[in-house]
Amino acid sequence: MAIDLRTVSITPLRQTFGHLARRMGADKPASRYMEATMDLQPVENYHYRPTWEPQYEIFDTRRTAITMKDWYALKDPRQYYYGAWTLARGKMQEVAEGDFDLVDELGLAAAYPAAGKEQALKVFLPLRHVAWASNLNKAFVSSYGYGIAISQATCYASMDQLGVAQYVSRLGLACNDLDALAAAKTAWLEGAEWQELRRYVEDLMVEKDWFEVLVAQDFALEGLLYPLIYERFNEKLNADYSPVFSMLTRFQREWFGETSKWLDAVLKATAADNPENKAQLAAWIGKWRERALVALKPVAVLAFGDEAEAILGELADNLNARAAKAGIAL
Amino acid sequence: MDMKVAKKLGLKERYTLMTRDLAWDTTYQPMDKVFPQTAYEGIKIHDWDKWEDPFRLTMDAYWKYQAEKERKLYAILDGFNQNNGHLSVTDARYMNVLKLFLGSTPPLELMAARGFSMMGRHMQGAGPRVACQMQAVDEYRHFQTQIHSISNYNKYYNGMDEFAHQQSRMWYLSDGKSFFDDAITAGPFEFMVAIGFAFEYVLTNILFVPFISGAAYNGDMAAMTVGFSAQSDEARHMTLGLECIKFMLEQDPDNLPIVQRWIDKWTWRGTRKLASVGMMMDYMLPKRIMSFKEAWEMYVEENGGALFKDLARYGITIPKCFGQTIEEKEHVTHQSWIGFYMKPQATPFHTWIPTPDEMDWLSEKYPNTFDKYYRPVLEYLDAQEKAGNRFDNKTAPMNCQVCVSTIKFNEPGDPMEMCFRESTYQGEKFHFCSDHCQEIFDNEPEKYIQTFISSHQVLQGNCEPDGTDVNAADFKPGQNMLDYWKLDKRALGDFNGSEDQKNFAAWREQATKN
Numbered sequence: 001m002a003i004d005l006r007t008v009s010i011t012p013l014r015q016t017f018g019h020l021a022r023r024m025g026a027d028k029p030a031s032r033y034m035e036a037t038m039d040l041q042p043v044e045n046y047h048y049r050p051t052w053e054p055q056y057e058i059f060d061t062r063r064t065a066i067t068m069k070d071w072y073a074l075k076d077p078r079q080y081y082y083g084a085w086t087l088a089r090g091k092m093q094e095v096a097e098g099d100f101d102l103v104d105e106l107g108l109a110a111a112y113p114a115a116g117k118e119q120a121l122k123v124f125l126p127l128r129h130v131a132w133a134s135n136l137n138k139a140f141v142s143s144y145g146y147g148i149a150i151s152q153a154t155c156y157a158s159m160d161q162l163g164v165a166q167y168v169s170r171l172g173l174a175c176n177d178l179d180a181l182a183a184a185k186t187a188w189l190e191g192a193e194w195q196e197l198r199r200y201v202e203d204l205m206v207e208k209d210w211f212e213v214l215v216a217q218d219f220a221l222e223g224l225l226y227p228l229i230y231e232r233f234n235e236k237l238n239a240d241y242s243p244v245f246s247m248l249t250r251f252q253r254e255w256f257g258e259t260s261k262w263l264d265a266v267l268k269a270t271a272a273d274n275p276e277n278k279a280q281l282a283a284w285i286g287k288w289r290e291r292a293l294v295a296l297k298p299v300a301v302l303a304f305g306d307e308a309e310a311i312l313g314e315l316a317d318n319l320n321a322r323a324a325k326a327g328i329a330l
Numbered sequence: 331m332d333m334k335v336a337k338k339l340g341l342k343e344r345y346t347l348m349t350r351d352l353a354w355d356t357t358y359q360p361m362d363k364v365f366p367q368t369a370y371e372g373i374k375i376h377d378w379d380k381w382e383d384p385f386r387l388t389m390d391a392y393w394k395y396q397a398e399k400e401r402k403l404y405a406i407l408d409g410f411n412q413n414n415g416h417l418s419v420t421d422a423r424y425m426n427v428l429k430l431f432l433g434s435t436p437p438l439e440l441m442a443a444r445g446f447s448m449m450g451r452h453m454q455g456a457g458p459r460v461a462c463q464m465q466a467v468d469e470y471r472h473f474q475t476q477i478h479s480i481s482n483y484n485k486y487y488n489g490m491d492e493f494a495h496q497q498s499r500m501w502y503l504s505d506g507k508s509f510f511d512d513a514i515t516a517g518p519f520e521f522m523v524a525i526g527f528a529f530e531y532v533l534t535n536i537l538f539v540p541f542i543s544g545a546a547y548n549g550d551m552a553a554m555t556v557g558f559s560a561q562s563d564e565a566r567h568m569t570l571g572l573e574c575i576k577f578m579l580e581q582d583p584d585n586l587p588i589v590q591r592w593i594d595k596w597t598w599r600g601t602r603k604l605a606s607v608g609m610m611m612d613y614m615l616p617k618r619i620m621s622f623k624e625a626w627e628m629y630v631e632e633n634g635g636a637l638f639k640d641l642a643r644y645g646i647t648i649p650k651c652f653g654q655t656i657e658e659k660e661h662v663t664h665q666s667w668i669g670f671y672m673k674p675q676a677t678p679f680h681t682w683i684p685t686p687d688e689m690d691w692l693s694e695k696y697p698n699t700f701d702k703y704y705r706p707v708l709e710y711l712d713a714q715e716k717a718g719n720r721f722d723n724k725t726a727p728m729n730c731q732v733c734v735s736t737i738k739f740n741e742p743g744d745p746m747e748m749c750f751r752e753s754t755y756q757g758e759k760f761h762f763c764s765d766h767c768q769e770i771f772d773n774e775p776e777k778y779i780q781t782f783i784s785s786h787q788v789l790q791g792n793c794e795p796d797g798t799d800v801n802a803a804d805f806k807p808g809q810n811m812l813d814y815w816k817l818d819k820r821a822l823g824d825f826n827g828s829e830d831q832k833n834f835a836a837w838r839e840q841a842t843k844n
Contacts, residue, residue, distance in 0.1 A: 008414055008841045012485035013833075018816060019494040035481055036474035040440055045498040045787075047511040047734075048780045052367050058514055059444075082471040083400040083478075090397025093390040132352035139451040139463060143444065152470055155447055159467050162460065163389035166348045173339075173347075181347070189354055202358040 023072075036081035038072050040148045063144050064211040066270055066277050071147035073269040076262050085156045088258075089163070092251055096167065099247040100174060108244045109175045116241040117175060123233060123303045124245065125172050125184030126194055130225070131165035133201035134158075137217045144210045153262060154214065160259070164252055171248045193298040200295040211270075212284050218263050220288035223319045224296055224312070226256035232311055233303045260322070268326040281328050289319060289330075345386040350379070353456035365454040371517035373589075374582035378455030381577055384569035387464065396471070399559050403475060406555045411482040417841050420548040421616035422487075422834035423825055428553065429489045429679040430610055431541055432480050434506050436473040437497040441510035443469035445521055452518045458577075461570045465526075468563040475559070479552040486837075487830050489678035489821030499793070499815055501727070501784045502606075502670070502677060504734040508781060509603050513596075515777075519578060520592050526571030528596035532637065534564060535629040536604060540611045540619060547617045579644040586645050591773070597649035598766040601658075602733040608663035609670070612692065613684060621695035626659040651766045654742055660696055661740060664704040669738050671711065672723040678817055680825035683712040703745050720824070726785035726808070730763035732770045732778055737763045755779060 015021070019039040020030040030038075046058050056063060061071075068074070080088070103109050109117075138158035145151045172181040188194050200221065207213050230253045234246040246253075271278040293312055300308035320330055339347065356364050368375070409415075419425075443466050450463030484490040497503055513524035529537075542557030575593075578585045608622030619625075638648045671681040684692065689708065692700045711721055727736040741747040742765075751762040755775040762768040771778045787793050788808045791800035795813040799805065812819070820829045 007412060010414060010486070010837050010840065013488070014485055014491060017481075017484060017490075017494060018492045032474075032478055035477050039494050040437070040473070041444075042437070042441075042498045042507070045507075045782045045784075047508045047782050048515040048777050050515045051777070052370070052515075052517060058511060082467070082474050083404060086393055086396045086400055086471075089389075089393040093393045097390065128352055129354065135463070136451065136459075139447055139466075142466075143447040143451045148440070151444065151447070155443070155467055155470060158450075159389060159392075159463065162463065163393070165352050166388050166390065169348055169352070178339075178347075181351075185351070185354070199358040202356045202364070205356065205364045206359045 031079065033076070033079035033081050033084065037075070037148050037152065041146070041151070059146060061146050063146070064209045065280050066211045068146075068270065068273050068277075072149045073273065074147065074149045074153075074266045075269075076149065076153045077265045078258065078262055080153065080156055080262075082152075082156075089160070092254060093163075096251045099250055100170060103174055103244055103247060108242070108247075112175075112244055113241050116237060119303075120237055120245050121172065121175060121177065121180045121184070122187070123229065123299065124168060124249070125181055126188040126191075127225075127229065128165045128168035128172075128181075129185065129188045130197065130201060131161045131168060133205070134217055134222065135161040135165065137201065137204050137213050140205075141210045141214045141217075145214075150214075150266070153266075157218070157259060160255055164255065167249070167251050171245070174248060193302050196295040196297075197299060200291055214263075215267075215281065215284040216288035216292075218259075219267065219323075220285060220292045220319070221295075222256065223260070223322065224289070224292050224315050226252065227315050227318065228296060228300060228311065229303065230256060232315075236304065264322060264326050267323070267328065271327040278328060282323075282330055285319075285323055285328065286330055289316065341386060342383075345383060345388070348388050349383070349460045350456035361454070365452060367452045367518050368454045371519050371588070373519045373578055373585050375454070375578075376581055378457065380580065381455050381457035382573055383457050384461060384573040385566050387566075392464065395562075399562075400471075403555055403559045404478075407479055407482075407552055410552045410555075414837075414841060415551055416483055416486055417834070417838050418549045418551075419616075422830050423614065423616050423680070423682065424548045424550065425483060425487045425830055425834075426489075426679040426681075426825070427541075427544060427548075427610055427614050428480050428483055428550075429487075429821075430606065430614070431553070432476070432484075432490050432493045433496060433500065433503050433678065434606065435541075436476045437493070437503070438506050438510050439469050439473035439476065441514060442525060443467075443473065445510070445514045445525060448514070449518055449521060458570075458574065461566075461573075465567050465570060468567070471563065472560055475556045476553075479556045482552070486833065488818050488828075489680075489830075491818065492678070492816040495816050496678065499784070500678075502736075504729075504782070504784060505603055505606075508732075508734045509599055512599070512777075519574075519588075522571065522574040523589060523592040524596040524599075526567070527575050528593065528600050529571075530564070530567045531571040532597060532630070532634050533600040533604060534568060535633065536625055537607055538564065539629065540607055540622075540625060543619045544611065544615045547619050548615060575641070575646075576644070579641075579646070583645075590646060593646065594650045594766075595770050595773075598651040598655075598764075598770070599733060601651060601655050602730075602735055602763070602767070605662045605666045605735070608659075609666040612663040612695075613667040613688075618691065621692075622663045623659045623695060626655070631656060654764070654766070657742060658739065660699040661703075661745060664692075664696075664700065665738050665740070668704070668707055668711070669736055672721050674720070674722055674823040675724070676811070676817075676822075678815075678821040680821070680823065680828050680830065682825040683708055683715065699745065715824075726788065728761060729783045729785055730767050731760040731781055731783070732762060732767035734781060734783060735763050737761065739763055 015027045016030040020034055021027040023038055024030065041059055043059065050056060050058060061067070135158050138154050138161060142151050142154040142158055145154060169181065188198060204213055204216055230249050234249060237245050267281060271281055293316060296312060297308065300312050304311055323330055355361055446462050446466035446469055450459055450466050453459040453462055480490060498507060513521050516524065538557060542554060545553035545557060575589065578589055611619065611622045611625065638646065670677060674681065689705055693705065714721055729735065730737055737748065737750060739749055741749040749764055751765060751768040752759050753768055753772055760771060760779070762771060784793055791807050793808065793811065793814050794800060795810050798810065825831055
């Protein structure tokens with residue numbers, strides 16, 4: 001039985017803001033995501049040109065080769081405005097905290113077989129620098145992306161990657177091993193296994209087309225790296241030893257699953273806008289996927305030995321399938 | 331394996347490990363290409379590692395605290411809205427404070443978000459970069475929670491519905507827009523002085539305390555909660571701005587004159603921007619917190635004075651404009667309100683003549699100026715209004731080329747004389763509201779000749795609704811300004827007799843009587 005509680009009912013004059021009513025085609029209530037996102041970035045009557053790039057306006061559609069009839073078509077299916085995003089991450093960090101506490105309480109990291117631990121740390125720890133680069137490259141997209149839909153989603157993703165870099169660092173601390181973190185940094189800077197990957201992320205730091213950075217960093221690189229490490233490598237460690245590292249990297253795994261949904265929706269909307277976009281996305285994905293495979297090969301060998309090639313091949317197929325689902329034929 | 335006891339890391343070491351230890355100097359691409367904006371402003375940085383982190387917050391802790399705050403905030407907003415909280419404010423005139431706020435503040439918070447994202451990309455040192463990124467994402471929070479808290483008011487009152495459209499078009503919002511456009515188009519170090527220091531540190535209290543306390547004093551729990559919830563974010567932002575100034579000054583003595591010029595410039599630009607906040611405090615809040623003059627004395631003269639005393643050891647002197655701001659504190663709010671009152675067809679908020687009680691309050695708070703200069707004007711306007719001859723200034727204003735304010739402030743030392751300045755650049759004359767704005771122009775004329783001044787642009791056919799044929803034989807510029815602004819006629823003019831006034835009275839009656 002429903003309980004009929006009453007409040008004084010007053011008829012509103014309007015249901016929402018004008019820009020949202022025009023967008024929805026009717027005066028009806030808008031979600032908090034829409035209120036926090038749509039049509040908010042200034043698009044006209046700028047006072048001054050940037051002293052750092054006077055060829056552009058402050059916000060300028062010409063900063064990418066991609067064109068859109070409506071830049072707010074790049075909306076987030078997760079509907080993340082700041083509040084929704086931070087509540088979701090708040091929950092994930094609570095779970096992660098529980099995992100780290102449990103590993104500590106039960107001494108699981110200390111009890112982990114030495115050979116397994118050594119291999120795991122060699123693979124995982126340099127990835128804190130990859131996440132750091134991802135943070136920077138996403139900050140670039142967020143700075144120069146057009147419209148609040150893309151700028152806020154990439155701002156949150158950039159902060160997420162700072163979080164990932166910190167969780168990977170904590171994984172090193174959970175193993176009580178500062179030396180391994182230092183060794184991982186040396187490997188990142190000098191070790192042969194990591195140089196192609198470092199070159200990849202450093203090259204992206206000077207790439208000027210923000211949409212290309214998004215494709216190269218988020219889709220091509222992370223679309224291969226996350227399944228490779230946070231799914232496959234964890235599965236291997238679980239099978240060979242125990243699921244401790246799966247616990248300590250749960251955040252990354254959940255983040256990737258969730259964030260891929262957003263990115264795929266963005267690519268799909270971009271490809272659907274016009275055939276030139278579709279061709280441009282295909283060209284970028286093709287180019288950066290090949291480079292990412294080269295960059296990840298030695299890391300995959302470090303993690304999987306002889307199986308590396310087969311696993312990377314399979315993951316590349318999965319990536320192609322994601323692109324195809326977004327309407328991009330490679 | 332050589333095991334170290336990682337758990338015993340101190341807070342500072344741990345934070346270093348979680349931030350700047352993640353960074354490295356790139357080698358596949360040169361650092362000056364990765365961070366191309368570091369050098370061009372002339373600021374010299376020798377050692378980014380000398381940066382002292384102004385706060386140490388890792389992302390896990392950030393998410394934990396912020397999620398807790400959001401949960402509480404949105405629960406209160408939902409409750410307030412569900413229970414017709416808008417009817418519990420002191421007086422329907424208060425809605426006009428929200429209209430002024432919605433038009434002027436969330437759009438600027440958005441620019442702060444975008445600007446700090448750029449800083450979070452371009453600051454070469456890992457320490458300041460992370461701090462700027464964190465401020466960027468906080469600024470997303472601020473503009474969004476502000477919009478969310480006012481969204482429900484928009485359903486019931488006029489003049490809030492087109493803030494997104496108006497942010498780049500309304501003449502009186504142009505000063506705030508030019509302020510942030512100016513900062514974001516400057517280099518990263520100037521941006522940090524402009525927004526991080528002058529705005530967030532020197533002037534933040536006089537901006538936020540009046541709005542938030544104003545909300546609290548006037549029964550607006552929605553805006554009040556948003557403000558209180560933002561306080562701990564603001565505290566972080568303030569420490570970042572101050573650290574940035576100290577860092578620049580400690581890195582190289584050559585930085586001092588550049589930083590000093592920026593402090594002079596941005597303190598003045600911020601002061602001009604605050605005239606409308608002062609007007610809100612003195613004229614628009616039905617229940618007043620304190621006068622703008624008192625707030626200026628407390629937050630700027632005392633706190634700001636102490637701050638600059640503290641910075642004196644670096645060679646920083648008090649901003650050049652300080653003396654003028656102290657003189658102006660007794661004038662600007664009256665001049666601004668009278669200015670807005672005189673333009674009843676051009677703002678999405680209502681104006682009114684203060685009641686006799688309110689005039690007496692102003693006399694008490696402004697013993698040197700109100701009765702002498704402003705009460706007679708207001709009483710004259712009141713008498714004219716009652717006689718059916720309401721003042722309506724239909725001419726386009728003259729605007730300052732730098733701050734874009736309507737030129738309406740008085741000559742220093744002479745309240746009866748309006749202040750005008752002009753400079754000639756490349757054969758063209760440019761006009762200013764003050765010596766300080768003129769000096770800003772003269773330092774960077776090539777930047778400020780670009781200013782978008784709508785009273786000029788309208789004459790060139792650049793302020794017309796979409797689809798207007800400006801080449802048509804019968805085209806007259808500015809005939810369709812209301813359409814260009816999407817300004818609802820119900821939102822214009824006097825509060826007395828407005829739909830807001832009538833609806834509020836009727837709804838309150840409905841909510842409180844049987």
